[in-house]
Amino acid sequence: MSWIIFLILFPLAPAVLLLLFRSVSVQKWIVLVASALICVAAIGLAVTCTGAQPKYFSITSSVVNKLVIAGDIILALAFLFVCRRLSLKWYWIPLLVIVQYGAVVFYDLSGRVPAVTQPLFVDNLSVIMALIIGIVGCLITVYTVGYMKHYHEEHPDVPDRRGSFLAAIFLFFFAMYGIIFSNSITWIYFFWEITTLCSFIMISYPRTEEAWHNAFRALWMLLLGGLAFSMAILYASDSCGTVDFRHLLQMNKSAVLLPILLICFAGMNKAAQFPFAKWLLGAMVAPTPSSALLHSSTMVKAGVYICLRCSPILENTASGAVVALIGGLSFLAGSAIAISQRDGKKVLAYSTIGNLGLIILCAGVGSHWALWAAVLLIIFHALAKALMFLAVGTVEQQTGSRDIEDMHGLISRMPLLTITMLVGIAGMFLAPFGMLISKWAVLEAMAIRSPIYPPIVIFGGSLMLFFWAKWMGKLIAVVGPAPQRERGIGIEWTALFGLAVLTVLTCALYPFVGYYLIQPLYGQDPILSQGSICMVGIMLGLMVLLPLGFFIHWKNLVHVEPYLSGANVSDPHQFMGSLGNARQWSFRNYYMGKFFSEEKLFRGSLVGSIALMVLMFVMEKL
Amino acid sequence: MNAFFWIAGYILLAPVLGGLINGCDRIITARMQSRVGPPVLQPFYDVFKLMEKDNLTVNRFHGYYLFIFLAFMLVSGAMFFGGQDLLMVIFAFIVADMFLVLGAYSTNSPYSSIGAERELLQMLAAEPMMLLSAVGFYMVTGSFHVSEIVACDKSLILYLPGVFAGFCYVLTIKLRKSPFDLSTSHHAHQELVKGITTEFAGPSLALIEIEHWYETILLLGMIYLFFAFNPIVAVLVTLFIYFLEILIDNANARVKWELMLKSAWLATIILGGGNLLVLYFILHG
Incomplete structure (x- = not known):
């Protein structure tokens, strides 16, 4: 219990300190010490709280609940405050805030929301998430310190508010830990909206016209998710008589399907699934660490996390199948569009949308094997994607371009950085690295369910292979002797090497992760069989040794x-x-704009996914 | 123990068998073109001769990719003949192919690079069908393991005729035979010169040849699985399919990549996907 409280509350301390101290070196030390502490606490939690049964903790004091209501009100005011910049044309953004918070706060204050006796809990899924947030998130934070120094040297026009940027990262950790340890959906809602606010702060950081535009687009799209979440709270309080997540998940499917679908809607919204993919693409205007954070360990992972929690209700329902199809559509569309992209960060963004789609697909199917695969995907995707973003960010700072064509022959110019990138790309699609182990698990899980899902996974996977492989090919072209350009990369190496090593290491350790963390949750899985481990081991050994x-x-x-x-x-x-x-x-390289044109595919996927979203709620009645 | 013999057999005998098949291929091709053709052992003579030549290289790295390529090809084939998980076999096969592509990219030569790019397109076209076949095997036999698929007493071909047809379609792509020899081909000169293999000469080229023999045996092994209920029929059908490949190779001109990608995916969706859909309703309906 103490670990949990520490993890939730502690990140607030560095957040406040970073706002108070303006000196860069002081800020650096605050970040380093705080990151180390969060990392240690996450590992401490993993060591002490891992077990077959989830643990629930009661909080008797009613003060905490009042604090959450007060927090909700403060958040609503904060949202309204940032909306002051908007012209009247955008009147509906503040309206979204007023409607959802008005309803939730009214319900709270009038006592219609039932009390939750055990608002905190921890189980293995929370532990896995805590480790990802703690380790990957903190490595990204450490990287940020070095990155922001260069960033402000390169962009003298952007006002230097790096303290607030770093503070937003720690606020993010606070919110993420809140989400994964809360058992009351009112609490989750409170933390949920903090992540929305944090992403707004990060995306709007460059203060340019484009940044404001994208930040407000992200805001309204994410507020839609918040609206769905608040409706879930109202419905659960009125019709189900509880906002205890555990009790909701144990109730009769037909009684809770609607609120669960609303929560899933919020989850898919946060996970940038179609039709909400646009906000994640727009988020690229911000400094790279924020992309790394949003795409790997926080934000989008909160979305898939909540969908995974809901999957016991979704399993074997028509609506659940539609949720899976929305994920499948995002997987296919994201992977296909990425083929036609030249901008490195955009390729990464589309591949994130695709991979998260695969996780949502698993959550919608909801069988134990599918959930197994989903958890593996979450772990491996977080590592490899964070690594890729940080590496591309560094390349951009070094060469001034993130166009993949400009990375031609990068291995000759920046060998070390390129090797970390190659590890990241290999981690994303090559056997036997993590993502491929996961995809294998997905296929094994889907093959028994229905003949529709395996082709989706297979086609999406092949598309992914194509764009990663051609990127890899660009990097490794040997252009002959070239001036070495890896200069001025300081503390960033810690994060880059750390993530590269972790990408390979978790792959080697996946049997342990599976045995100690995932098996107690979801039972046996064929990929933990001795033969499978042996094959992965042999291939991994070759993959590590042969390149020597x-x-x-x-x-x-x-x-x-x-x-x-x-x-x-x-x-x-x-x-x-x-x-x-x-x-x-x-x-x-080939980009095949005619086949995989962004414009056409994006529009088609929007229409398709909106239709599926409508279908999802219609199917609820069946 | 049995699996061990199979693996050893694959590693030692596959190049011999693959080379012989390749030799027959060249004779049959020659006869189809009203030529006499080389002796059946010609592929081996070629490889030995290549081994003695100078190892010409553009940079000191790209030749080494071929070692990794061969290593993963062996792993893939060994897993297949060792009766392991078919999905993992295909994934390892993809990794092997990837390293050939990376080697070609690494040369930084325009012909080689465009060959690499086209090889990626070939993979994009052919892979979905291969993986879908594995899913088809699973739906009938309840296992992804080659050992259990072979041991199954059902005649898989009766359940999976569409998947089989689709697999044969992409087999042409995987064997890089006309009309789908986009990335490289055995013909001397063409618009791509030698495509993906342009910059590999001497011993490196010999390595690619040997690897191709291993590859051929593995692919024919997958055809065998469809008829595994009766080994004699299976071998005969496998050889017949290879003969068909030669016939198609000689009767067709190369197509553009658009047509390859579209037709292969259509075949995958209609033949493969349709077959699985029908099968699902028969088995669970």
Whole structure:
């Protein structure tokens, strides 16, 4: 219990301190110490609280509940405060705030919301989430310290408010820990909306026209989720007579399906599933660490987490199948659109939407094997995606571009950074790394359920392979001797190397994660069988050992210039043109804009997903 | 113990068998073109000769990718003949192919790179059907393990005719035979020169040849699974399918990638997906 309270409340301390102290070096130490403490506490929680049975904790004092109501009111005022910048045309954004908070606070104050006797709990899923937030989140925070220094050197026009940016990160941790340890949906709602506010603060950080625009778009989209959540609270209080999440999940399916669907709606909204994908794409305008944070350990993971919690109710219902289809659609569309993207961060964003779609698909199916796969996906995706974002952020700072075509031959210019990126990409799609173990688990889980889901997983996976592979190919092209450009990367290495090692290590340790953390939750799974572990072990061993051979200097190699149909000139990057003059040759990747055009696919997916959302609520009656 | 012999058999005998099949392929191809053709052992002569040549290389890294390529090909084949999980076999197969692609990219040569890009397209076109076949096997036999699929006494082909047809369709892509020899082909000169293998010469090229033999045996092994209820029929059908591949190879000109991708995906969805859908309703209806 003490670990939980510490994890929830402690991040507030550095958040406040960071706002108070303006000195950069003081801020750095606050971040380092606080991150280390959160990490240790998360591991401490994992060591002490892991077990087959969830533990529930009662809080007798009614003060805490009053604090949450007060918090709700303060949040509502904060939302209204940020809306002051909006023109009247956007009147409905403050309206969204007023409606949802008005209703929830009214219900709370008039005593219609039943009390929850055990508002805090912990089980293995919370522990896994706590570890991800603690370890991945803190590595990102440490990276942020170094990143923001360069960021403000490069963007002198952006007012230096890095203290508030770092404070927002810690506020995020506070909210995330609140979400994963709360058993009362009113509490979850309170923390839920804090994450919305934090993401608003982060996205609007550059204070440009575009940043404001994207921040407000994210705000209204996420507030829609909040609205659904508040409706779930009202419905649960009136019709189900409880807002205790555990009791809700134990009730008769037909009685609680509607509030659970509303919560899932909020979850999918936060997880940037279609039709809400746009907010996550817009969030890229912010400094890179915020993308890393939103995409990997916080925010979107809160969305899939809540859907996973709801999955026992969704299992074997028509609405659950529709939830799975929405996830499947996002998986396919996200992966397909990523093929046509050149902007590294945009590829990452679409792949996040895709991978989260896969997790939602598992949550909608809800069988034990599917949930197994979903948890593995959450873990591995958090690590690899955080690594990718941080690496792309550093590349952007070093070269001034995040266009994948500009990363041609990066291995020759920045070998170390490229290797961390290669680990990240391999972690995203190559066997036997994490994401592929997960995809394997997904396929094994889906093959028995229905003939619709496996093709979705298979096609999405193949699309993913294509865009990751061509990115990888760009990075490893050896362009010959080139000036070394890895300069001025300081504390960022800690995060980059840390995440790269963790990406490989968790893959090696997945049997332990599965055995101690996931098996008590969801029971046996075929991917924990001895044969499977053995195969993954052999492949992982090869994957780690074989690349060492690149360092061997092979004898008796005869060096030649690349084949250019005999039109070579002395410079290998040029060829003899038909007029007898040397011309530069260049090679670009395939983007297949005709097949996978963003515009068309995005519009189609919007229409499809909105139709599915409507269908989801209609099906509730069946 | 049995699995151990199979794995050892694959690693030792697959290149021999694959080379012989390749030799027959060349004779049959020659006869179809009214030529006499090389002796059946010609592929082996070629490889031995390549081994003795200079190892020409653009940079010191790209040749090494082929070792990893071969290693994962062996792992994939060994898992298949060792009776392991078919999904993992296919994933390892993909990893192997990936390293060939990465090697080609690493050369930073335009012909090689475009071959690599096309090889990725071939993977994009062919993989869904291969994985879907595995799902089909699972739906009939209740297991992804090759050992259990082989041991199943049901005649899989009767349950999975569509999946089988789809698999044969993408087999042409996987064997890189015309009309789907986009990334590279055995013909001497073409618009891509040698595509993905442009920058591999001498011993490196020999390695790719040997790997191709392993690959052929593994793919034919997957065809075998459809008829595993009767080994004699299975071997005959497998050989017949390979003969068909040769026929198609000789009767078709190369197509553009758009047509390959569209047709392969259509075949996957209609033949493969349709088959699974019908099967689901038969089994659970």
